[in-house]
Amino acid sequence: MSEQEYIDELFKKFVDNSISKDELYTFLDIVKDPKYKEHITLLMDKSWEDTTAYPDESKLPPNKINFVTLYRKAIKLIEQKEYKNTSQHNAFKKKTFLKSSYKIAAVIVIALGVFSVFKYGSFEQSTNLEPVVKTVIAPDAITLKLQNGNIEVITEGGEKTILDTEGNVVSAQKGNQLQYNNDKQVKLAKLVYNELTVPYGKHFDLLLSDGTQVKLNSGSSIKYPVQFIDGKERKVFLKGEAFFDVTKNTNNAFVVNTNDVNVVVHGTQFNVSYYPEDPTINTVLVEGSVSLHKEGGNKDDQVLLKPGHKAAWDKTEKKMSVEKVDVELYTAWIKGMLIFKNTPFNHIRKKLERHFNVSIEDKYHHLENQIYTATFRDESITDILNAFKEDTPFEYLMEGNKITITKLNN
DSSP states (O other): OOHHHHHHHHHHHHHHTOOOHHHHHHHHHHHHOGGGHHHHHHHHHHHHHHHHTOSSGGGSOGGGHHHHHHHHHHHHHHHHHHGGGSOTTOHHHHHHHHHHHHHHHHHHHHHHHHHHHHHHSSSGGGTTOOOOOOOOOOTTOEEEEOTTSOEEEEOTTEEEEEEOTTSOEEEEEEETEEEOOOOOSSOOSSOOEEEEEEOTTOOEEEEOTTSOEEEEOTTEEEEEESSOOTTSOEEEEEEEEEEEEOOOOTTSOEEEEOSSEEEEESSOEEEEEEOTTSSEEEEEEEESOEEEEETTSOGGGOEEEOTTEEEEEETTTTEEEEEEOOHHHHHGGGGTOEEEEEEEHHHHHHHHHHHHTOEEEEOOGGGTTOEEEEEESSOOHHHHHHHHHHHSOEEEEEETTEEEEEEOOO
């Protein structure tokens, strides 16, 4: 299928309301690309001709009703707002205006359709054509939520300056790191928060205003002040997994909150893992020292952690345990590596899902409790599954981002 044929197919699916979410994102990118402007315009022209072939909307094919209804309402709205400025006595102007109107209408319909499919799964909810300004955010996008609720999409490897509603610089993206600068003339009187979210399949770095460096693993989010205030603890809120290299400040303790547990430090390197689906919250100390205590609990009951040790908070039992560990097993991800040592496959499966942004359904239950020791660096998901197959034969089917594992049929 040629590129032009592919675009034609996406446009047809959009009009027929049969386009999938992934196809919708692709189609939106095509519509916005000047390279395809001429071809998209031709498709709009043809669609308009098809629309005018049905004066009676009740006789439209069912799959075109929503699209055409939106189309006609868009044109009517444009005419009401703009046509009064066009001389009705000038036939040329009128013809030119009407031709441009339906093209503008098509763009409006596409924008509304993208929004409504994203939000509702159909076109039916957006037929009032009230002005709608929405950013369509792909589910695999890195996002930054500002204090005012606005969401900025962060493109990996890009350069971007983040501004607040008053035009002040909040932060700057430099490649795969979002940076906050504390060298400001005006110090904030109260804490203002941003929240960075990294989806499955991606990593991203953060430089906080105090110089603390944070590496976020796949499927993680962190809420933090854009500027810390002297005399107050430097508290951030984590979901998922992150590696911290904290700038030392004896006057202002650094605190990582993971809902149940607070990790308190003054300057150190450590890894925190807090995924909702995991039974424990794990903190592994690389160097320095940290203390941990239950959120809302007595700080006198804190647990002190030494380098090379892991503190695990059992979410069910509400208990903390400490043990010596191989730190590399818990920090290899910051180098893009996956290391497993005597790990059951059901735990490995969760990490693979996050790392590669896939969903793995294991219908071969014998595999779930199999124990593996392995190290992976640049291997693909198929390379890794094939490696496990050599030890425990099984079959798998990969359809898009979904992988189904079944017993091998001899």
